[in-house]
Amino acid sequence: ERKAINFDLLTSKTIKSKRIGLSKNDIKDSFLENLFFHIGRVPKGATIMDYYQALAYTVRDRVFKEFVTTVKRISDEDLRVVAYLSAEYLPGPHLANNLLSLGITEQTAAAMAELGIDMEELILQEEEPGLGNGGLGRLASCYLDSMATIGIPSIAYGIRYEFGIFEQHIKNGLQEEYTDKWLQYGNPWEVVRSEIGYNIMFGGSTKHVTDSNGNFTVNWIPDSKLRGTAYDTPILGYKGYGSILRLWRAEAIDTFDFSAYNKGDYYKAVQEKILSENITKVLYPNDEQETGKELRLKQQYFFVSCSLQDLIRLHLLQGRILDTLHEKFAIQLNDTHPAIAVAELMRLLVDDYQIDWDKSWNITQRCFGYTNHTLLPEALEKWSIPLFRRVLPRHLEIIYEINHRFVQELKYQHGCSDEQLSRMALIDHSGEGSIRMAHLATVGSHKVNGVSALHSELLKKHVLYDFAQLWPDKFCNVTNGISPRRFIALSNPLLTGLITETIGSGWLTDLKELSKLENMAEDPTFQNKWMAIKQTNKASLSDHIKLETGISVDPSMMFDVHVKRIHEYKRQHLNVLNILHLYLQIKKGNNKDMIPMAFIFAGKAAPGYFMAKLIIKLITAVGDLINQDTEVNDKLKVIFLPDFSVKKAQHIYPAADLSEQISMAGKEASGTGNMKLSLNGALTIGTLDGANVEMMEEIGMDNFFLFGLNAEEVQHKKQGNYKPGDHYVHNLHLREVMDFLISGALSPENPKLFQPIYEQLLYDDPYMIMADFESYLISRAKVYEEWGNQSNWTKKSIINVARMGKFSSDRSIQDYSSLIWKIDSFQNRP
Numbered sequence: 164e165r166k167a168i169n170f171d172l173l174t175s176k177t178i179k180s181k182r183i184g185l186s187k188n189d190i191k192d193s194f195l196e197n198l199f200f201h202i203g204r205v206p207k208g209a210t211i212m213d214y215y216q217a218l219a220y221t222v223r224d225r226v227f228k229e230f231v232t233t234v235k236r237i238s239d240e241d242l243r244v245v246a247y248l249s250a251e252y253l254p255g256p257h258l259a260n261n262l263l264s265l266g267i268t269e270q271t272a273a274a275m276a277e278l279g280i281d282m283e284e285l286i287l288q289e290e291e292p293g294l295g296n297g298g299l300g301r302l303a304s305c306y307l308d309s310m311a312t313i314g315i316p317s318i319a320y321g322i323r324y325e326f327g328i329f330e331q332h333i334k335n336g337l338q339e340e341y342t343d344k345w346l347q348y349g350n351p352w353e354v355v356r357s358e359i360g361y362n363i364m365f366g367g368s369t370k371h372v373t374d375s376n377g378n379f380t381v382n383w384i385p386d387s388k389l390r391g392t393a394y395d396t397p398i399l400g401y402k403g404y405g406s407i408l409r410l411w412r413a414e415a416i417d418t419f420d421f422s423a424y425n426k427g428d429y430y431k432a433v434q435e436k437i438l439s440e441n442i443t444k445v446l447y448p449n450d451e452q453e454t455g456k457e458l459r460l461k462q463q464y465f466f467v468s469c470s471l472q473d474l475i476r477l478h479l480l481q482g483r484i485l486d487t488l489h490e491k492f493a494i495q496l497n498d499t500h501p502a503i504a505v506a507e508l509m510r511l512l513v514d515d516y517q518i519d520w521d522k523s524w525n526i527t528q529r530c531f532g533y534t535n536h537t538l539l540p541e542a543l544e545k546w547s548i549p550l551f552r553r554v555l556p557r558h559l560e561i562i563y564e565i566n567h568r569f570v571q572e573l574k575y576q577h578g579c580s581d582e583q584l585s586r587m588a589l590i591d592h593s594g595e596g597s598i599r600m601a602h603l604a605t606v607g608s609h610k611v612n613g614v615s616a617l618h619s620e621l622l623k624k625h626v627l628y629d630f631a632q633l634w635p636d637k638f639c640n641v642t643n644g645i646s647p648r649r650f651i652a653l654s655n656p657l658l659t660g661l662i663t664e665t666i667g668s669g670w671l672t673d674l675k676e677l678s679k680l681e682n683m684a685e686d687p688t689f690q691n692k693w694m695a696i697k698q699t700n701k702a703s704l705s706d707h708i709k710l711e712t713g714i715s716v717d718p719s720m721m722f723d724v725h726v727k728r729i730h731e732y733k734r735q736h737l738n739v740l741n742i743l744h745l746y747l748q749i750k751k752g753n754n755k756d757m758i759p760m761a762f763i764f765a766g767k768a769a770p771g772y773f774m775a776k777l778i779i780k781l782i783t784a785v786g787d788l789i790n791q792d793t794e795v796n797d798k799l800k801v802i803f804l805p806d807f808s809v810k811k812a813q814h815i816y817p818a819a820d821l822s823e824q825i826s827m828a829g830k831e832a833s834g835t836g837n838m839k840l841s842l843n844g845a846l847t848i849g850t851l852d853g854a855n856v857e858m859m860e861e862i863g864m865d866n867f868f869l870f871g872l873n874a875e876e877v878q879h880k881k882q883g884n885y886k887p888g889d890h891y892v893h894n895l896h897l898r899e900v901m902d903f904l905i906s907g908a909l910s911p912e913n914p915k916l917f918q919p920i921y922e923q924l925l926y927d928d929p930y931m932i933m934a935d936f937e938s939y940l941i942s943r944a945k946v947y948e949e950w951g952n953q954s955n956w957t958k959k960s961i962i963n964v965a966r967m968g969k970f971s972s973d974r975s976i977q978d979y980s981s982l983i984w985k986i987d988s989f990q991n992r993p
């Protein structure tokens with residue numbers, strides 16, 4: 164029994180001013196102290212990286228103060244907490260965000276300036292943690308920002324990948340992948356908690372035993388064990404509360420296998436360490452593509468088991484009993500990547516804590532909520548049963564038992580037919596058999612949500628139809644949102660300044676307040692300021708493009724932006740077909756009134772995704788053709804910015820005039836880039852897909868360039884006899900660009916290079932590019948017309964921003980809190 168230190172001591176005056184004071188001088192003192200005593204440098208020998216680290220530690224102390232204060236409150240008031248489980252996070256660089264949240268950007272810049280240091284230069288040193296593939300990981304980070312801002316008690320769990328998403332280089336127009344060494348200079352934002360670690364078991368077999376008292380228990384005898392250690396990064400909300408990102412790293416339990424070592428087999432002794440550490444070595448770089456790899460299953464189980472063991476420890480630490488776990492924790496599953504948690508919690512409760520099955524199941528179901536992020540069949544996780552049995556034999560038994568009880572219930576309580584049973588079961592018996600993780604997550608949760616109104620409807624209509632029929636109240640929608648702090652305040656300081664000087668600063672935590680800008684939409688002075696800011700942001704991006712690619716882009720061109728993962732359903736190649744169309748028109752001399760346009764692409768392709776990589780090659784080939792041709796290059800530019808990341812995105816969004824959101828309807832669950840671009844004043848050209856639908860509802864048809872088939876029409880056409888070739892025959896423009904695609908002009912050294920794209924579009928066209936081409940061109944014609952009247956365009960840009968209030972991640976988190984978690988924010992508490 165240790166006596167706790169009086170908490171007030173930690174926030175006493177002396178400590179406050181010395182260690183966590185927010186004045187310019189306090190910050191300067193702390194910075195120097197960190198430079199000398201933490202980094203161990205004198206200014207003469209210090210590198211810019213040392214300076215960055217010294218500042219990062221300075222800021223981290225102040226962030227920790229807020230975090231510790233929040234944790235104390237949660238503990239004292241015994242509050243209910245959200246545990247967010249996600250295999251991916253994309254927080255972006257921390258330094259500038261933490262300065263903003265603490266409200267110390269100005270005094271820190273001044274403190275650095277007094278030392279002759281340019282703070283902006285330090286900010287640029289930071290390597291961002293690329294611990295995710297795209298939208299799903301970034302959403303998790305926006306949600307963490309919002310939970311901390313509003314004051315939803317929370318802890319976010321994930322994997323500390325040693326190598327995050329690969330670094331993308333473009334060589335000869337092709338993507339090359341390099342390892343992301345984000346930890347090579349250390350990570351000043353994290354604290355290792357060596358004492359917080361859990362043993363994780365894999366493989367082996369199970370033994371069912373009845374002890375002398377007649378109690379039945381199951382022993383899992385694994386064939387390997389390793390340890391997960393916690394690495395904590397404090398997350399600070401905007402002028403708000405603290406939260407924590409707790410990431411697990413896999414380690415060997417013993418560094419050496421001593422029996423092997425003693426026999427002289429040094430190599431084998433170290434091998435175990437290497438194998439253990441493999442689990443958290445690298446992020447799988449596939450977005451919405453299931454891999455079925457054993458290591459991936461191990462990653463998922465590893466982080467889920469660590470996280471659940473940690474929650475149980477925290478629960479018991481508060482002096483509670485496990486019967487009340489669901490009252491104190493709302494565990495949210497970010498897609499099915501952590502869905503094994505349903506079986507793992509059952510194992511912990513039933514096997515380790517000897518709670519009976521029914522009670523355990525009740526606790527489990529009440530703990531979990533499941534968010535589905537995609538309807539793409541190739542992304543729905545299934546684990547082959549032989550593989551699963553090899554890695555998690557006890558969990559297979561538990562899943563069989565859950566399945567058995569579920570099927571019985573369906574049969575005898577609900578009178579389901581055999582077809583229904585086989586459609587809904589957790590096990591798919593076809594082939595070698597597999598486990599349907601979306602079904603496990605649905606059955607094991609009390610709420611299931613989609614990420615936009617359309618997506619949630621389609622989820623109930625197709626992928627989880629039978630479940631929605633059975634349990635209509637289990638299903639709900641929470642439309643995605645984005646953090647206005649990161650995606651305007653940090654990314655677009657000029658626009659932030661103008662908005663704040665016009666309507667005050669309340670909008671940063673209550674985005675609906677942007678509606679006050681509506682009054683200004685037609686004010687010529689305001690419009691001029693708005694346009695000037697866009698122009699400055701474009702000039703800055705243009706400099707960046709020149710630096711990265713060597714290509715000059717005139718900032719007076721329209722910046723047409725298409726940035727996101729490269730995927731056929733997102734239809735970057737539809738955009739390219741239009742660019743080729745414009746090119747051919749210029750070549751024919753039909754370019755009198757043509758608006759000069761820069762097409763800006765960025766995004767990574769999964770390393771094994773042939774078509775996506777070919778699309779990158781196509782974009783760069785079109786760029787090579789156009790950018791060098793003096794007959795066209797004052798009218799058109801095509802840019803592919805390599806290595807898209809949160810950092811780079813923050814640079815691109817503020818400079819966009821037009822946002823391309825052109826996925827085939829029914830395929831993009833929500834999209835969040837659409838929101839980021841619109842919030843920065845870009846107008847959208849898009850289909851009725853994902854959150855575009857709701858954006859258009861908010862923004863109004865007149866301020867949105869809509870085109871293409873809707874989800875129902877897509878469905879209908881697919882079921883009918885869709886012949887993409889008909890569009891080729893009937894549309895002259897389409898025929899011209901398709902013919903050009905395989906003319907060899909784009910790839911003289913390999914004339915057949917783009918034939919796979921050509922043939923797929925003409926004979927199969929799964930994403931209905933041919934069907935939507937004409938409509939896309941008609942909508943684009945409206946874009947050009949509107950662009951011609953710059954004052955009108957600017958008015959629409961202002962209206963776009965003014966009506967984006969709904970898409971704050973703060974609103975999304977309020978929705979999760981009231982619909983799913985039943986947790987009050989600190990803001991709503993007495």
Ligand code: KOT
Nearest residue numbers: 298299450451536537831832833834835
């Ligand atoms: C699925 C499997 C592996 C890795 C990622 C996914 C994934 C990503 N599933 N959905 N997403 C995207 O999630 C975003 C956040 O909800 C959505 O905005 C976007 O439409 C999804 O494609």
